[in-house]
Amino acid sequence: MKNEKTALTLKHLVVKHGDGCELCNNDESVLERNRCPHCKTIWAARDVSLQVYQGEILGVVGESGSGKSTLMKSLYMDMEPTEGEYFLDCYEQGQKNIFELSMQQKKYVRNYLLGMVYQNPYLGLRMFFSSGANVAEKLIAAGNRNVANMMNQCNRLLSHMEVPVSRVKEPPRNFSGGMQQRVQIAKAIANHPPILFLDEVTTGLDLSVQAKVLDLVKKIQLEYGITMIVVSHDLAVIRMLADRTIVMLDGKIVEEGLTDQIMEDPQHIYTQTLVNSLL
């Protein structure tokens, strides 16, 4: 991977909820899992660093509360991190720390360079607007002011995501979970962002629908060459999609490597339990 270009670099991400105290600021061994027993501060992310290469899919696994969503929210700037540096190669040649940008610049990065698919479609979609308008929102945010042009793009995207054109005018609240997720994906990639985040996209969907959504993600990655970070607690999903995988536990990365390697030869005791419980 060394000769490949990076797309995203995250250095020393720290997210804590609470002020921290002398004990937990200096010595993390006092923490009970990720919580300080003295000052009750939650350390949601502890010194997380990662690199993603262009066109690659990076998998993130870990149990509930391990910091997966905190990581994703920080990357998509839904959450303000306590510390850390974040660089995107497609923004100012990766020279500027995204976390330190002004709100307007952050908004630009979100609207033009990033896409996000949330676990819960209610977070990513406006349930009382038509599906077409939901997809168009990203285009409007990127400055498009031509209705005919936007309608064409939305219809093309949605039919690509196997949402029939006849239902484009319907709001997503009328749709099944799988279909809502496909509308969300269409919205996320409407501007052809170079980087896409997928947060537990298949959780709560039945197996056949899961397979369809995963196929779609794979298809998008091949067609557009989008760099992706995929979060899941489901190892089967990670195995199918991700080239490389990181394993998180209590706000820290405990293991990282090629997906096959992690599945076949897990090193950390937590990863071993995780892989074994799958089989």
Added chain:
Amino acid sequence: MNKEYNYGFLDEGSKKAIRRALLKAVSIPGYQVPFGSRELPIGRGWGTGGLQITLSILGDDDILKVIDQGSDDSVNAVSIRKFVTACTDVETTTDSEEATVIQSRHRIPETPLRNDQILVLQVPTPEPLRHVEPLESVTRKMHAEMDYSAVWLALYEDIVRVGEIEQGADYPVMVEDRYIMNPSPIPRFDNPKLHMSEALYLFGAGREKKIYAVPPYTKVESLGFEDFPFKIENMEGRKCHLCGAENVFMDEFFDAATGTKMYQCSDSGYCMKRRSEGMNHEE
């Protein structure tokens, strides 16, 4: 004037606070300035925002006109006019050219306003983002970041659903390329009057506790898409049955007995003036 009231009903401190909010509003066109809305002997939602502005800026030399939906004679206009004369010494008029301060609900007078006139508009919903975002803390942030895609989205949704923009009154405008603003529920017909106007426009929302302004010669653009531009209501072919005016905003009357439709100027002061000058339909 009833001497038991302070001049303008409100105490001097309150009037000063409101005038300070007005100064800020004029300095930042289209920006909603929060203010402490006072209690009045009129219920909130009945024009108290506009009324507080009017009471704070009136002086003895002012001549006041009060409009409700274009009319000088509807209950709301009459009671506000009576209340203001009870607690100030200003004269009132129905002629918009004579007035120095005009308080209005839902209309801007037909006769173009001058630089020495102030139009005070009553506002029910000052926040153009409210229907997409219920939280004030979030909408403030959205204004700060110029995050206005949701306003455009609502217009886009109309086009997707019915093939055109449905919004009739309170059609959102962009002020000086910075803030999206609700112009209060004036018909689209009146929106262009805000653009590069000679007069000062003040907007008061008593229930929502917000004041904002469009100073003279300010750029005010109604939102529109390249292929679905902003359009005003089509008044072509309509003629006032009293004064014969054309190309003004008309009210429509339907006579169920004869089945005929009649049109009449919505701006009653304008209509009355034309008739007293000898213009009527028969001539």
